[in-house]
Amino acid sequence: MFNSENVLIQVDNLQKNFKNIKVLNGITTQIKKGEVLVILGPSGCGKSTFLRCLNLLEEPTVGSIFFNGDEITDINTDINKHRQKMMMVFQHFNLFPHLTILENLIAGPVKLLKKSKEEAKAKGIELLKRVGLEDKAMAYPNQLSGGQKQRVAICRALAMEPEVILFDEPTSALDPEMVGEVLEVMKSLANEGMTMICVTHEMGFARMIANRIIFLYEGVVAEEGTPEEVFDRPKNENLKAFLSKTLNPILCRT
Amino acid sequence: MTFKNNKKFYSVWILLILVLAFLNGCGKKEKQTEHEIKSVKDLAGAVIGVQLGTTGDIYASDYEKEGAVIERFTKGADAAQALKQGKVDCIIIDQQPAKAITDKNSELSILDEEFKKEEYAICISKDKSKLKNQINEVIAQLKKDKTLNNIINNYIGDSTIGKFPYQSPKDVERNNGTLTIATNAAFEPYEYMEDGEIVGIDIDIAQAIADRLGMNLIVQNMEYDSIIGAVQSGKADVGVAGMSITEDRLRSIDFTEPYTTATQVIIVCKSGNLVETSILDSIKLNFLKDNRWKYLTDGLLMTLQISFFAVIIGIVLGFIIAVIRTACDMTGKGKILNFVCKTYLTIIRGTPAMVQLLIIYYVIFSSVDVNKLFTASIAFGLNSSAYIAEIVRSGIMSVDKGQFEAGRSIGFNYIQTMWNFILPQAFKNILPALGNEFIVLLKETAISGYIGIMDLTRGGDFIRSRTYDAFLPLIAVAIIYLIIVMFLTHIVSCIERRLRIDV
Numbered sequence: 176m177f178n179s180e181n182v183l184i185q186v187d188n189l190q191k192n193f194k195n196i197k198v199l200n201g202i203t204t205q206i207k208k209g210e211v212l213v214i215l216g217p218s219g220c221g222k223s224t225f226l227r228c229l230n231l232l233e234e235p236t237v238g239s240i241f242f243n244g245d246e247i248t249d250i251n252t253d254i255n256k257h258r259q260k261m262m263m264v265f266q267h268f269n270l271f272p273h274l275t276i277l278e279n280l281i282a283g284p285v286k287l288l289k290k291s292k293e294e295a296k297a298k299g300i301e302l303l304k305r306v307g308l309e310d311k312a313m314a315y316p317n318q319l320s321g322g323q324k325q326r327v328a329i330c331r332a333l334a335m336e337p338e339v340i341l342f343d344e345p346t347s348a349l350d351p352e353m354v355g356e357v358l359e360v361m362k363s364l365a366n367e368g369m370t371m372i373c374v375t376h377e378m379g380f381a382r383m384i385a386n387r388i389i390f391l392y393e394g395v396v397a398e399e400g401t402p403e404e405v406f407d408r409p410k411n412e413n414l415k416a417f418l419s420k421t422l423n424p425i426l427c428r429t
Numbered sequence: 430m431t432f433k434n435n436k437k438f439y440s441v442w443i444l445l446i447l448v449l450a451f452l453n454g455c456g457k458k459e460k461q462t463e464h465e466i467k468s469v470k471d472l473a474g475a476v477i478g479v480q481l482g483t484t485g486d487i488y489a490s491d492y493e494k495e496g497a498v499i500e501r502f503t504k505g506a507d508a509a510q511a512l513k514q515g516k517v518d519c520i521i522i523d524q525q526p527a528k529a530i531t532d533k534n535s536e537l538s539i540l541d542e543e544f545k546k547e548e549y550a551i552c553i554s555k556d557k558s559k560l561k562n563q564i565n566e567v568i569a570q571l572k573k574d575k576t577l578n579n580i581i582n583n584y585i586g587d588s589t590i591g592k593f594p595y596q597s598p599k600d601v602e603r604n605n606g607t608l609t610i611a612t613n614a615a616f617e618p619y620e621y622m623e624d625g626e627i628v629g630i631d632i633d634i635a636q637a638i639a640d641r642l643g644m645n646l647i648v649q650n651m652e653y654d655s656i657i658g659a660v661q662s663g664k665a666d667v668g669v670a671g672m673s674i675t676e677d678r679l680r681s682i683d684f685t686e687p688y689t690t691a692t693q694v695i696i697v698c699k700s701g702n703l704v705e706t707s708i709l710d711s712i713k714l715n716f717l718k719d720n721r722w723k724y725l726t727d728g729l730l731m732t733l734q735i736s737f738f739a740v741i742i743g744i745v746l747g748f749i750i751a752v753i754r755t756a757c758d759m760t761g762k763g764k765i766l767n768f769v770c771k772t773y774l775t776i777i778r779g780t781p782a783m784v785q786l787l788i789i790y791y792v793i794f795s796s797v798d799v800n801k802l803f804t805a806s807i808a809f810g811l812n813s814s815a816y817i818a819e820i821v822r823s824g825i826m827s828v829d830k831g832q833f834e835a836g837r838s839i840g841f842n843y844i845q846t847m848w849n850f851i852l853p854q855a856f857k858n859i860l861p862a863l864g865n866e867f868i869v870l871l872k873e874t875a876i877s878g879y880i881g882i883m884d885l886t887r888g889g890d891f892i893r894s895r896t897y898d899a900f901l902p903l904i905a906v907a908i909i910y911l912i913i914v915m916f917l918t919h920i921v922s923c924i925e926r927r928l929r930i931d932v
């Protein structure tokens with residue numbers, strides 16, 4: 176039913192309970208190659224949980240997830256192999272503090288993809304150049320600002336040459352003046368055709384880069400559509416309330 | 430460490446030593462002889478010192494009904510010391526060791542009235558009747574051709590001492606295996622240490638027996654009260670330790686024909702003449718004579734070796750246990766393994782290290798002939814692993830959970846994530862705690878003497894048993910431990926400071 180060429184991730188009736196709290200109540204959706212999907216929703220509605228279910232950092236209670244046609248929710252699937260193609264960028268960066276920036280970038284490629292150190296380093300430097308941080312290659316994470324750390328974290332994801340990147344509120348932990356530099360990098364990724372799934376509270380940014388937006392409410396997809404449909408012609412009452420609460424009126428007009 | 434600090438340390442030390450010296454002096458002056466022993470009749474109501482598990486112990490115990498109090502010492506020398514300090518009123522011990530004691534301690538003397546006569550024999554497991562018959566034959570031969578007499582006269586009797594040293598015949602073929610004997614080399618002249626070797630009447634007799642049986646002799650030194658256990662469990666073939674045949678012993682073990690008779694005597698303290706020795710003489714006696722300082726250096730080396738190997742075993746095992754435990758905490762998988770680990774931790778942390786050491790030596794490795802250093806390293810390593818596991822676990826817990834998720838989300842599996850990202854961070858956090866664990870472990874190894882290892886503590890104790898002086902050997906041992914622990918503490922605090930700068 177989903178086996179069309181373009182589908183990268185297929186989610187069927189995804190449910191997740193923490194003990195007896197129902198967080199996700201049956202989510203079905205698919206993400207196509209090259210698509211930029213933005214997930215919106217009020218705090219606690221399960222956005223992070225949804226994202227973390229996609230790479231099985233959380234184990235779904237019910238439902239199945241297919242990645243590249245393989246069912247990763249099947250216990251016989253080697254999830255580690257699939258995760259190598261499905262990177263995640265965290266709100267709090269989670270760089271490895273005991274490794275230099277360059278070591279952070281090459282750990283995966285060298286140890287998992289079995290690339291040579293030289294090759295991985297060259298690629299790492301290239302990625303750092305791209306985000307304007309090549310002079311930090313030998314620095315340690317705690318010598319960087321928040322915005323710099325998040326750009327490095329994106330590089331670390333890119334170093335694995337993933338097919339999709341999951342962003343969980345990548346700018347929420349940043350000082351406002353650093354948000355722009357991270358969004359800039361993400362925008363350029365989107366323009367290059369990288370498949371991205373992105374939880375964010377940056378509405379203007381969401382509108383700008385999203386191909387499609389999902390509004391999660393109480394663990395279900397309450398509304399889904401293009402940015403125009405979701406922002407300009409919201410149908411769901413909860414979405415309307417959410418937008419009126421969170422939308423910056425200035426951004427709304429742009 | 431700054432110069433100022435150094436000075437402070439030294440003054441603390443000097444103070445400590447002075448206080449100890451003062452206490453030592455006090456002990457001597459306040460000697461009380463409340464209950465004077467002039468004959469066997471006076472034993473009722475007296476405080477009697479004996480060597481634990483010896484025949485003297487058994488006979489003296491009869492006087493407990495008559496109000497006597499028995500103080501049991503692991504060595505005759507300890508008993509002598511207690512007698513000198515007035516802690517016991519008399520000692521009951523074999524005649525020859527008694528002579529050795531009184532020769533070295535002019536203030537002690539042997540009562541003319543003998544306490545008991547007894548016969549010494551070799552103890553042997555009840556299932557080794559073939560070996561027993563062979564030994565009995567040899568003993569009969571040795572008695573007949575006077576070899577036995579000569580051996581004894583070589584150690585006892587003023588005019589004959591040193592005249593008949595036993596020499597193995599040159600042409601002995603030793604293809605009948607080994608004869609392992611258990612003994613307690615603190616019972617001069619039957620068995621004692623001289624220049625680092627175990628010598629004495631019993632050792633020569635054992636050698637003579639081994640020669641005649643065409644066997645290689647192995648001598649194992651242990652506590653007197655461990656000998657019967659060692660023979661029963663097969664750790665030693667026979668026990669040769671000036672042991673006399675008693676009802677109680679016959680219940681658990683068999684004896685060969687007796688090879689000599691011995692007499693139990695009573696040692697008392699001649700009233701009120703204490704010989705003061707100068708500190709310089711004392712140093713000469715305790716450390717320089719017969720190269721006794723070597724017991725301390727060899728012992729130190731042994732202590733360091735045991736600690737080193739034990740800590741390696743402890744760290745490896747501790748890390749494995751900690752990783753299993755956290756894996757179960759985090760993923761809920763591996764419940765059975767986790768249960769095994771938890772049980773292990775409960776047992777190890779719930780029983781004394783000393784008991785574990787004895788169990789590993791006498792129970793687990795009882796039938797195999799293993800190196801004692803190896804045994805002790807395993808025992809202390811296992812013990813330490815339980816504590817290290819919990820240290821490591823807390824170290825892993827102290828690493829941000831996001832680190833783990835980052836590793837897993839890149840595609841590293843659990844073990845790879847642990848190894849590459851979590852453990853290096855955890856290790857840094859717990860390095861000081863690991864250093865402290867090593868220090869604790871080093872001090873803990875002081876009990877390895879109980880399985881007959883000559884570690885630092887045992888080395889010092891050994892000097893004490895030769896010189897009948899407790900003060901210098903024990904203080905020297907304490908000071909050596911202190912120096913090493915202070916040195917290690919210093920290193921740990923240096924590492925701690927460096928880590929703090931790094932972060």
Ligand SMILES: Nc1ncnc2c1ncn2[C@@H]1O[C@H](COP(=O)(O)OP(=O)(O)OP(=O)(O)O)[C@@H](O)[C@H]1O
Binds near residue numbers: 193217218220223
């Ligand atoms: N490990 C967990 N154990 C129990 N409950 C959890 C756990 N993780 C999340 N939850 C609960 O699940 C619900 C959804 O959490 P989630 O983090 O997915 O929300 P979110 O939409 O990402 O919110 P936010 O915008 O604040 O990040 C919340 O009520 C949260 O308390």
Ligand SMILES: [Mg+2]
Binds near residue numbers: 224343344
């Ligand atoms: Mg969230």
